[in-house]
Amino acid sequence: MIYEDMGRRLIDTDSGLVDRAIFADQAIYDKEMAEVFEKSWLFVGHESQIPDKGDYFLSQLGREPVVVTRDAKDEVNVLLNICTHRGMPVCRYDRGNAKLFTCPYHGWTFANNGDLTGVPLRAEGYGAQLDRSKWGLIKARVARYYGSIWATFDEAAPSFEDFLGDMAFWLREFMMAPDGEDDGLEVVDGILKCEIPSNWKFGAENAAGDLYHDVSHKSVQRVGLALTKLRGRHTWDADPAKFKLLNITFPAGGHAVRGNLYENPGRDYQSQWAADPEVDAYFRDAHYARQKRLGEKERLLNRGGIVFPNFVYNAANRTSITSWIPRGPSRTEVWKWIFVPKKAPQAVKDAMRNYLLRYTGPAGMVEQDDFENWGSAQVGANSILARRLPMNYQLRLGDHARWAWPERWIGEGALVDEGVSEHAQRIFYDRWAEMMSGTPQAFRQEAAE
Amino acid sequence: MTSEASQNILPADTAVATAPTLKERVEDFLAHEAELLDERRFDAWLDLLDEDIHYWMPLVRNFEHGRPQDEYSRPGVDAAWFDEGKATLRQRIMQLQGGDHWAEEPLSRSTHMVTNLRIVAASDAEITVKCRFLVYVNRREEEVRLFIGKRTDVLRPHGGDFLIRKRSIFLDQSKMLFKNLTTFF
Ligand code: FES
Ligand SMILES: [Fe+2]
Numbered sequence: 001m002i003y004e005d006m007g008r009r010l011i012d013t014d015s016g017l018v019d020r021a022i023f024a025d026q027a028i029y030d031k032e033m034a035e036v037f038e039k040s041w042l043f044v045g046h047e048s049q050i051p052d053k054g055d056y057f058l059s060q061l062g063r064e065p066v067v068v069t070r071d072a073k074d075e076v077n078v079l080l081n082i083c084t085h086r087g088m089p090v091c092r093y094d095r096g097n098a099k100l101f102t103c104p105y106h107g108w109t110f111a112n113n114g115d116l117t118g119v120p121l122r123a124e125g126y127g128a129q130l131d132r133s134k135w136g137l138i139k140a141r142v143a144r145y146y147g148s149i150w151a152t153f154d155e156a157a158p159s160f161e162d163f164l165g166d167m168a169f170w171l172r173e174f175m176m177a178p179d180g181e182d183d184g185l186e187v188v189d190g191i192l193k194c195e196i197p198s199n200w201k202f203g204a205e206n207a208a209g210d211l212y213h214d215v216s217h218k219s220v221q222r223v224g225l226a227l228t229k230l231r232g233r234h235t236w237d238a239d240p241a242k243f244k245l246l247n248i249t250f251p252a253g254g255h256a257v258r259g260n261l262y263e264n265p266g267r268d269y270q271s272q273w274a275a276d277p278e279v280d281a282y283f284r285d286a287h288y289a290r291q292k293r294l295g296e297k298e299r300l301l302n303r304g305g306i307v308f309p310n311f312v313y314n315a316a317n318r319t320s321i322t323s324w325i326p327r328g329p330s331r332t333e334v335w336k337w338i339f340v341p342k343k344a345p346q347a348v349k350d351a352m353r354n355y356l357l358r359y360t361g362p363a364g365m366v367e368q369d370d371f372e373n374w375g376s377a378q379v380g381a382n383s384i385l386a387r388r389l390p391m392n393y394q395l396r397l398g399d400h401a402r403w404a405w406p407e408r409w410i411g412e413g414a415l416v417d418e419g420v421s422e423h424a425q426r427i428f429y430d431r432w433a434e435m436m437s438g439t440p441q442a443f444r445q446e447a448a449e
Numbered sequence: 450m451t452s453e454a455s456q457n458i459l460p461a462d463t464a465v466a467t468a469p470t471l472k473e474r475v476e477d478f479l480a481h482e483a484e485l486l487d488e489r490r491f492d493a494w495l496d497l498l499d500e501d502i503h504y505w506m507p508l509v510r511n512f513e514h515g516r517p518q519d520e521y522s523r524p525g526v527d528a529a530w531f532d533e534g535k536a537t538l539r540q541r542i543m544q545l546q547g548g549d550h551w552a553e554e555p556l557s558r559s560t561h562m563v564t565n566l567r568i569v570a571a572s573d574a575e576i577t578v579k580c581r582f583l584v585y586v587n588r589r590e591e592e593v594r595l596f597i598g599k600r601t602d603v604l605r606p607h608g609g610d611f612l613i614r615k616r617s618i619f620l621d622q623s624k625m626l627f628k629n630l631t632t633f634f
Contacts, residue, residue, distance in 0.1 A: 092511065093510075093511055093512055093513045093519075094511045094512070094519075094623070096513050096516070096519070188528045189523075189526070189527040190507075190508040190510075190527045190529070191508075191528070192508065192528060192530075192625075193623070194624065194626075194627065194628060195624065195625065195626055195627065216551060218547075219544045219549045219551075220550075222543075222544075222547060222549070223540050223543045223544045224540070225540070338528055350525075357528065357529060357532055358533075358537055361530075362530075362625050362627070362628060362630050363506075363530045363630040365540070365541065367629075368550075368552040368553075368629040368631055369550065369552050371552065371628045371629050372551050372552040372629070375628055
């Protein structure tokens with residue numbers, strides 16, 4: 001599809017071309033905040049961050065500051081963290097437990113479900129005329145999905161289930177424990193937050209399906225990170241079983257997954273944590289338990305993906321979630337939640353936490369180099385001269401992507417291709433263009449029926 | 450300088466003859482350590498770390514009055530910027546030394562400053578030292594990072610010198626204001 005705006009052609013995914021201005025231009029950025037971010041369901045956190053009534057934490061809904069609470073009725077609320085009187089944030093602690101939030105300016109008081117419960121001078125100053133029910137904190141629509149919490153302020157947005165579409169299978173699979181048990185993860189306390197000097201889309205599209213940047217991670221591949229006692233950075237590197245590498249995309253929503261599809265069902269467990277026998281035993285058991293639970297679908301290894309626009313997850317023992325929070329055309333705040341299996345023995349939680357802390361975030365041996373890439377790509381996006389050439393997303397542009405292929409149970413709405421390609425990024429920008437232009441998607445040339 | 454003041458300066462031979470205090474030795478050691486990092490002599494730096502070192506930099510949170518225990522994430526349990534032993538520090542150094550770790554290729558220029566040093570506990574086996582640090586990092590042309598915070602080190606006497614047994618690094622930032630942490634503290 002072609003997205004034309006502001007007098008120039010920005011996205012042409014039929015040709016695999018993307019104008020560099022979409023990573024740098026302030027007017028495009030402002031528009032994408034309104035058209036893409038404000039109209040999408042966005043991830044704000046995980047229920048294990050607020051196990052008890054009254055628990056809360058601060059988060060971001062796109063650019064908007066929110067406080068996520070568990071109220072007295074056990075409901076999860078996502079509230080705009082802005083006082084309805086003069087606009088002060090009413091909560092200023094990263095997390096805690098509170099029944100009430102009292103604004104430090106004039107003392108308006110809000111319950112943890114957002115209701116305005118107290119206004120000083122109410123009787124004499126407002127003559128009891130102030131209708132408190134109209135001045136509660138602005139509440140987002142909230143969806144909970146296997147422990148993850150999502151929200152949007154857009155009343156007109158479709159339901160979360162419709163927004164997610166066939167991506168649901170993968171998000172659910174990610175939130176499972178290694179043994180395939182639903183809602184099996186818990187957050188490791190502490191969100192890694194940092195700032196990178198690049199547009200939010202670089203990180204997001206990379207997670208959609210950039211399997212092409214191995215050279216970036218050469219150093220960590222060389223040093224070794226996986227606890228298999230082998231070189232490599234992924235725990236699955238130790239598995240000799242044959243698989244197809246799939247880019248599974250869901251054009252309707254713009255979501256995408258990277259996954260291995262193993263040739264044969266019932267493959268044997270390959271020791272992936274040999275450095276620690278107790279941990280290895282847990283993953284061995286989990287491997288076979290998952291095979292039983294998932295049936296045919298156990299042939300899939302979920303490596304990670306993206307829920308459009310800015311929710312990224314890493315799966316397959318690197319269980320983490322990243323939210324790309326736009327702060328300007330060339331500035332992004334990165335929030336990262338890391339997860340371990342809820343019911344695993346402490347030794348397993350420790351081993352995964354250690355692996356993850358060395359893998360992920362600004363101190364992670366893998367992602368340091370990713371952040372470097374995106375910061376550097378921004379140099380090209382900001383260059384007016386470089387903009388004479390569009391960004392090139394032509395890798396394996398052609399007709400080899402297939403609907404629900406090679407296995408229909410991957411999802412009816414899945415447009416899949418195999419191996420290293422930029423198919424998933426083309427789908428990502430297709431969806432972006434569709435939201436920016438407000439035009440329903442055209443026939444997708446890549447899909448050969 | 451008045452002649453009166455200059456009379457108070459010890460002659461050179463006296464200065465050498467006076468045995469350095471424990472504090473002076475620790476100061477010297479930490480200055481030397483900082484220099485190794487700034488000169489990118491990472492293998493020599495590793496040699497100053499005890500085999501059982503715990504190298505830890507917690508996350509920092511904005512916490513509620515009266516709940517100071519919420520400020521730092523817990524070692525060994527929570528997320529952290531670093532929660533490392535010697536083996537993983539060695540891996541990080543191997544990563545730095547290959548010329549293919551693009552976040553540090555070319556390597557940064559850094560200056561580590563260690564100040565406000567105070568020995569808070571000392572026995573034959575262990576010396577606990579508190580200090581403040583200021584680390585300036587400049588990379589490529591205009592990438593500048595400034596890390597300021599507090600450190601608590603536990604040192605172990607070793608030969609005539611010390612080894613670092615434990616290092617806790619409290620960075621004064623709740624959100625990392627830079628794109629990555631490729632620096633040692
Ligand atoms: S701004 Fe919050 S009470 Fe006035
Ligand atoms: Fe990467």
